[in-house]
Amino acid sequence: MDYKEKLNELLLITAKQNASDLHIAVGRRPTLRVDGVLIGLQKEPILTPEDAQGIIMAMLNPQQKEKLLKYGDVDFSYSYEDKARFRVNVFFQRGFVAGACRLIPAEIKTVEELNLPPILHEFTKLNQGFVLIVGPAGHGKSTTLAALLDEINHKRTDHIITIEDPIEYLFNQDRCIVSQREIKTDSPSFHRSLKSLLRQDPDVIMIGEMRDPESIATAMTASETGHLVFATLHTNSAAQTIDRIIDSFPASQQSQVTSQLAATLVGIVSQRLVPRIEGGRIPTCEVMFVNSAVRNLIRERKTYQIDLVIETSLQEGMVTLNRSLADLVKRKEISLENAEIYSLNPSELRILLERI
Numbered sequence: 001m002d003y004k005e006k007l008n009e010l011l012l013i014t015a016k017q018n019a020s021d022l023h024i025a026v027g028r029r030p031t032l033r034v035d036g037v038l039i040g041l042q043k044e045p046i047l048t049p050e051d052a053q054g055i056i057m058a059m060l061n062p063q064q065k066e067k068l069l070k071y072g073d074v075d076f077s078y079s080y081e082d083k084a085r086f087r088v089n090v091f092f093q094r095g096f097v098a099g100a101c102r103l104i105p106a107e108i109k110t111v112e113e114l115n116l117p118p119i120l121h122e123f124t125k126l127n128q129g130f131v132l133i134v135g136p137a138g139h140g141k142s143t144t145l146a147a148l149l150d151e152i153n154h155k156r157t158d159h160i161i162t163i164e165d166p167i168e169y170l171f172n173q174d175r176c177i178v179s180q181r182e183i184k185t186d187s188p189s190f191h192r193s194l195k196s197l198l199r200q201d202p203d204v205i206m207i208g209e210m211r212d213p214e215s216i217a218t219a220m221t222a223s224e225t226g227h228l229v230f231a232t233l234h235t236n237s238a239a240q241t242i243d244r245i246i247d248s249f250p251a252s253q254q255s256q257v258t259s260q261l262a263a264t265l266v267g268i269v270s271q272r273l274v275p276r277i278e279g280g281r282i283p284t285c286e287v288m289f290v291n292s293a294v295r296n297l298i299r300e301r302k303t304y305q306i307d308l309v310i311e312t313s314l315q316e317g318m319v320t321l322n323r324s325l326a327d328l329v330k331r332k333e334i335s336l337e338n339a340e341i342y343s344l345n346p347s348e349l350r351i352l353l354e355r356i
Helices: 003-017 047-059 061-071 118-125 141-155 190-200 213-224 238-247 249-264 292-297 303-311 319-328 335-341 346-355
Strands: 021-024 031-035 036-040 071-080 084-093 097-103 127-134 159-164 178-181 204-207 228-233 266-276 280-288
Touching: 003 047, 003 071, 003 084, 003 097, 021 047, 031 141, 031 190, 047 097, 047 319, 061 071, 118 141, 118 266, 118 280, 127 141, 127 213, 127 238, 141 159, 141 228, 141 266, 141 335, 190 213, 213 228, 213 249, 228 238, 228 335, 238 249, 238 266, 238 303, 249 266, 249 292, 266 292, 266 319, 266 335, 280 303, 280 319, 292 303, 319 335, 319 346, 335 346
Parallel strands: 127 228, 127 266, 159 178, 159 204, 204 228
Antiparallel strands: 021 031, 021 097, 031 036, 071 084, 084 097, 266 280
16 A cells, blocks of 8 residues: 555545544544544545554654654644645554544634634734633634634734644735744744743734643733733633633742733633534634623632623623523524533523523
8 A cells, every 4th residue: 555645545535525633543444523523434444553554654754753652642734735734643552553633724714704703803903911712622722713813914914923833724924924833843842932932023922722831921921011812721611711720820829820810811712613403513602801800800719700790791792601502502503402512501501591
């Protein structure tokens, strides 16, 4: 088998089927994730250890192979000609090589095209502050972030710097200068790139994923010093995000971090992709803007009351996850059953649906 040819064939199938991911694993047929569901490619044979390794290794350069053997996994981006780009993670499982390839659409869609709440445009008008896009893995955080950054790219004259591992969406520079830095390619580490960030004269900063207290501290300091900072985090709600950020620091620093977060945070969008009745998936979002009430709750560590503030601030553009889900059920976009699966409080959702 020509492994490079087979790899390209599988990547092309992934792009044509509009799948989000391609999985290569020993003992399974190559498998696509379409609308959140895994589907084996029935025309493909079950992969032997040799075939899985051959297909995966066709993607790796010598440095990536070395890192895989040293650490047991490696992250990188991979382009198939000019047709498709993928974010790839290769890893060992039970002694065999396996891989997950996430398709990165070539076109960056707008807030409207992604069916996101129009209120998200407000985040692109800010000159300073800390904005977080949160949610589980594979639920569109990077896509939402790209839409907001590209809107800034087309409407403002700023210097946008992104720090990513690896680079996902490629921006075509318009009115902005867009500098995209990939860890390991353009900088040896997150630590190094974050350290030099403010010396590169940015206006807007995007940190692909906040992995540790250091990246969180850098993001807050940058937003304190007059920059607009976007970042992502794997959390389930605005309240949980605030707790996670504060709790990631040692107890001796938490008081200072709490004050800094209350001063710099301007908004949190928590999103999920829910299966549509007509096929495909549609985002449902909790949107929180930081007003004086939210600021006080952060300072007083009363994050459990934030949901109530969001619920009572609809006129300010805030939306709870349940209200977003209820609206999609009412519009017959999603089923009640799926709304309850994705809700963090299904009983409250049912009460809400009875009222509207």
